[in-house]
Amino acid sequence: MISAHSPAVSASRAKRWGxxxxxxxxxxxxxxxxxxxxxxxxxxxxxxxxxxxIGLASxxxxxxxxxxxxxxxxxxxxxxxxxxxxxxxxxxxxxxxIMDGFKWRRVFYGPHASPLxxxxxxxxxxxxxxxxxxxxxxxxxxxxxxFGASPxxxxxxSAIVATVAGLSFGLPLMAYASSITKDSGQFALxxxxxxxxxFLFSGTFFPLDSLPLGVRWIGWxxxxxxxxxxxxxFTYGLEENPLLTLTHVVFLLGAAAAGWTLTRRQFVRRMxx
Amino acid sequence: MHNEATRSFxxxxxxxxxxxxxxxxxxxxxxxxxxxxxxxxxxEVPAGESFGLLGPNGAGKSTTMKMIGGVSQRTSGxxxxxxxxxxxxGPEVRAHLGVVPQQDNLDEELKVRENLIVYGxxxxxxxxxLRPKADELLEFAQLTDKAKSRVDALSGGMKRRLTIARSLxxxxxxxxxxxxxxxxxxxxxxxxWDRLFRLKEQGVTLILxxxxxxxxxxxxxxxxxxxxxxxxxxxxxxxxIREYSTREVLELRFGSERNATIGVxxxxxxxxxxxxxxxxxxxxxxxxxALEQVSARRLRPLTSLVRRSSLEDVFLRLxxxxxxx
Numbered sequence: 001m002i003s004a005h006s007p008a009v010s011a012s013r014a015k016r017w018g019x020x021x022x023x024x025x026x027x028x029x030x031x032x033x034x035x036x037x038x039x040x041x042x043x044x045x046x047x048x049x050x051x052x053x054i055g056l057a058s059x060x061x062x063x064x065x066x067x068x069x070x071x072x073x074x075x076x077x078x079x080x081x082x083x084x085x086x087x088x089x090x091x092x093x094x095x096x097x098i099m100d101g102f103k104w105r106r107v108f109y110g111p112h113a114s115p116l117x118x119x120x121x122x123x124x125x126x127x128x129x130x131x132x133x134x135x136x137x138x139x140x141x142x143x144x145x146x147f148g149a150s151p152x153x154x155x156x157x158s159a160i161v162a163t164v165a166g167l168s169f170g171l172p173l174m175a176y177a178s179s180i181t182k183d184s185g186q187f188a189l190x191x192x193x194x195x196x197x198x199f200l201f202s203g204t205f206f207p208l209d210s211l212p213l214g215v216r217w218i219g220w221x222x223x224x225x226x227x228x229x230x231x232x233x234f235t236y237g238l239e240e241n242p243l244l245t246l247t248h249v250v251f252l253l254g255a256a257a258a259g260w261t262l263t264r265r266q267f268v269r270r271m272x273x
Numbered sequence: 274m275h276n277e278a279t280r281s282f283x284x285x286x287x288x289x290x291x292x293x294x295x296x297x298x299x300x301x302x303x304x305x306x307x308x309x310x311x312x313x314x315x316x317e318v319p320a321g322e323s324f325g326l327l328g329p330n331g332a333g334k335s336t337t338m339k340m341i342g343g344v345s346q347r348t349s350g351x352x353x354x355x356x357x358x359x360x361x362x363g364p365e366v367r368a369h370l371g372v373v374p375q376q377d378n379l380d381e382e383l384k385v386r387e388n389l390i391v392y393g394x395x396x397x398x399x400x401x402x403l404r405p406k407a408d409e410l411l412e413f414a415q416l417t418d419k420a421k422s423r424v425d426a427l428s429g430g431m432k433r434r435l436t437i438a439r440s441l442x443x444x445x446x447x448x449x450x451x452x453x454x455x456x457x458x459x460x461x462x463x464x465x466w467d468r469l470f471r472l473k474e475q476g477v478t479l480i481l482x483x484x485x486x487x488x489x490x491x492x493x494x495x496x497x498x499x500x501x502x503x504x505x506x507x508x509x510x511x512x513x514i515r516e517y518s519t520r521e522v523l524e525l526r527f528g529s530e531r532n533a534t535i536g537v538x539x540x541x542x543x544x545x546x547x548x549x550x551x552x553x554x555x556x557x558x559x560x561x562x563a564l565e566q567v568s569a570r571r572l573r574p575l576t577s578l579v580r581r582s583s584l585e586d587v588f589l590r591l592x593x594x595x596x597x598x
Contacts, residue, residue, distance in 0.1 A: 002402050004444040007355075007368035013397025014364050021394045028391060029382050106378040110439075112344055113372035114395035115364035272345050 014115035022111055022124025023131075030132060041085075041136035045143045048081050049074065052205070053147060067207065071151075071236050078149035079158050079231030080204040080224070082140050086133045086162040087224050090170030091195045093129045095187040098177035101125075102270060109271070118267035126174070126260065130167055137162040150235040158231035161252075165227025168252040169198075171259025178266040198222045203229065226251045292320040295447055295478055296341060300350035303336050310336040312502035313350065320446070323479040325489045325496035327584060329594065333502040334482035335375060338451045341480065343367045354447070368396060371440035375451040377432045379424045385435060386411060386420040393442040406442060413468065414438035430461030437468060448472060450481040454488060466491050486584035498584075498591060505591040510584055517590045518582035519544050521560035525553045525567065525574040535572065542566045547589060556586070 004010075014021065030037065053074030060073040068076040101108035101121075108121050116124075137159040144150050150158070173190065180186060201215055202208070202224035208216055219225035230248040232238035296318040303311040311333040318324045326334040339345035340352060343359035343366040352359060359366040380388050389407040390400070398406075411417045414434040419427060427435065433453070440448060453469065454462040469492055473479055483489050489496055490510045498505045498513070506513055523543065527535050529551065536548045543557030557563040560579030567574065588594075 002405075004396070004398055004402060004406070004442075007365065007443075010368035010396040010398070010443060011362075011365040014368065014395060017397060018364075018395070021397070024394055025380065025391045028387060029380060032382050105381055106376060107380060109344075109374065110378045110380070110392065111395050113342055113367060113370070113374065114392065115368045115397075116395050117364060272339075 011115050014120075018116040018120035019123035019127060022116060022121050023128040024124075025111070026125055026128035027131070030128065037132065037136070038139075040089075041139045042143065044085060045081065045140045048085075049078065049143065049147050049149070052077055052081070053149065067210070069207075069236075069238060074147060075149045075151065075236050076232075077205060078144045078147070079161075079235050080202070080228040082137060082144060082158055083162045083165045083224055083227035083231055084199050084202075084204060085140055086137055086166035087169045087198070087227070088195060089133060089136060090129070090166040091173060091191060093132070094170040094174035095177050095190065097125070098174055099180060099183055099187075102178065103181070103183070108267075112271050118271040119264045121271075122174075122178075122260075122263050122267040126167070126171065126263075129170065130163060133163040133166040134159065137166075144235075152235055152237050155235040157234040161227055161231045161234065164252045164256060165223045168223040168227070168255035168259070171256050171263060173259070175259050175262035175266055178263055178270060198224045223252060223255060294318060295320045295355055296324075296480065297353045298337075298341075298350065299352075301337065301340065301347055301352055302349045303333070303340060303345070304348045309502055311340070311347075314497070314499070314502070314504050315350075316497055316504070316507070318478060318480065320478055321476050323473050323481070323492050323494045325493035326480075326482040326499050327484070327486070327489045327493075327496050327588070328482075328499035329484055329588075332499040334499055335451055337499075338449055338480070338482055342370060342372050342449055368443070369445060369447055371443065371445035371448040373436050373440050373448070373450045373453055375455070377436045379432060379435060379439070381423070381425045383424065384420070385416055385422050385424060385427070388424060388435060389439055389442050392439045396443040398443065403442070410438040410441055413441075413471075415464070430457055430464065433457060433461070433465060434468065437465070441472075445477070447478045447480065450479060452482055452484070454483075454485065462488075486588070489584055496584075498588060500588075500592045500594075506587065513584065513587045514582045516587075518586040519556040520558045520582060521556075521563075522580055522582050522586060523555040523557060523560040523563045523567075524576075524578040524580065525555065526551065526576045527553065527572075527574050538570065538572055539567065542570075554586070554589075556582070 057073035111121055112118065141150070141156060141159040145155060197218060201211065201218040202222040203219055204224065208219040208225060226248040229238065229240065230245065233240065233245055294317040299315050300313045301311055301315065302309065302313050314337065326337060328334050336345065340347050340359065341354060343363040346360050354366045355369050357366050380391060383391060386407050389410055390403045393403040393406065411420050414437060416431060416435060416438065419431065424432065424435065450469070454465050457465065466488070469479065479492065481492060493510060495509050497507045506517065508516065532548060532550065532553055535553060536546055539546050539553065539555065543555040543563045545556040547554040547556070555563050564577055564579065
């Protein structure tokens with residue numbers, strides 16, 4: 001029977017790979033829900049693309065195709081649905097599971113007693129979730145492509161954009177979730193008053209500038225809008241000012257980075273170094 | 274010359290006979306704002322010893338354990354585990370330890386065996402080691418036939434044993450157990466004690482907190498009695514009982530009305546009389562003869578019981594309060 005390697009080896013491996021070790025745990029837990037994740041990531045796009053892209057589009061395209069930049073309605077909304085789907089998954093993965101980790105079943109405190117540090121536990125959770133968003137977005141994009149809604153050869157980049165958009169919404173949420181010590185329905189409020197408005201008012205179903213100025217700002221601060229517009233650039237070559245395109249990239253990466261930084265800080269504060 | 278050489282040889286030989294301390298705490302203090310949870314405690318634990326922290330809830334036991342476990346930073350004092358400071362070498366210290374927390378924090382959605390393997394991964398252990406080790410530990414924890422069950426299907430006692438098995442995945446030389454059997458039924462507790470005793474026999478250093486005196490007596494070579502963050506006494510269970518109590522205790526119940534007032538009438542019997550709300554304790558080296566003296570004074574208790582002194586009595590003597598309220 002071989003024996004365990006020395007504590008010094010454990011510590012140095014944990015220091016280098018600890019985030020991946022924890023990501024492995026999260027992925028193993030996800031595997032238990034593999035089927036529902038798969039059905040969600042295939043079933044949801046098919047249903048949406050069919051209802052909006054085929055049903056609603058038949059009315060929209062007959063009337064005002066010009067409003068949507070010369071592409072058909074299905075092509076217009078496909079990147080938006082792709083991004084929204086990643087953001088909605090993020091709103092689940094970065095809220096209740098964090099509360100679970102700190103409070104309900106205290107799952108973060110198991111690895112905390114091992115050589116891992118809180119920052120690595122946060123990073124592992126983030127990495128596993130990001131991988132999930134990516135797989136889900138790639139599947140979603142493949143279905144979009146099958147519907148013929150991504151004419152550009154660069155369309156596949158939109159799956160990466162959707163993953164980043166998921167993180168740029170999800171990581172600030174994770175920072176918030178890791179600061180909550182008592183659940184009094186905050187996540188349900190986030191769902192109703194942040195996720196849903198972002199979904200509706202982020203240029204998802206109609207261009208943002210067709211909205212009155214009073215609500216247009218929702219799009220400007222929305223990862224869904226920035227992600228959607230960027231996705232459109234890749235799937236059908238949406239023409240916009242390159243500076244604006246750059247702004248989308250900076251916004252998405254900036255929000256994700258800020259969220260990650262705050263999350264790390266909160267994890268360390270909560271669990272001690 | 275020759276003499277000196279012999280002397281230095283004998284010094285190093287005697288050092289080898291006393292195993293070096295694996296844990297040293299000096300004036301260890303932890304404050305949360307105004308509250309001082311641990312108030313300057315000092316102790317040393319040599320390798321292979323079973324060392325207990327006995328005290329009521331809120332005494333500072335768990336806080337001390339968290340500092341030893343490298344997951345909570347001390348406010349002041351010195352602490353060294355295997356020669357390392359947990360504040361600056363957290364991962365290295367934790368790599369030496371197995372930890373059984375007060376509340377189980379297993380991965381409920383994973384299968385029993387997978388819990389062990391995932392935990393071993395945190396130590397960077399390869400699957401070629403972890404697979405046979407997990408099976409060995411399941412055997413040790415008497416959970417082999419539950420290997421493929423999900424954790425949420427286990428009973429409380431099984432979960433506790435799985436938590437202990439998980440803490441052993443890295444073959445730690447030091448095991449921290451925070452109230453290992455609290456909330457378990459008597460049968461489950463005996464199984465746990467048996468498992469822990471086997472670890473002790475294998476030379477694992479056990480550090481455990483408990484508010485059960487019987488647990489402390491069963492498992493600890495030496496213990497400190499802690500109250501309000503301070504050490505009240507230190508020693509082996511037997512020596513503490515010898516020092517702070519009599520050999521036997523006579524427990525009398527006169528009914529809640531009379532218990533409070535009977536103390537005066539019992540004065541002079543045994544070495545000491547302690548009046549509790551539900552019973553009166555007479556500390557005496559010979560409990561039976563103390564009972565005879567009670568009868569001679571025509572005091573008729575509803576029930577009487579002679580038992581040996583326990584750590585509960587030590588605690589009562591030291592603090593004036595019972596361990597479990």
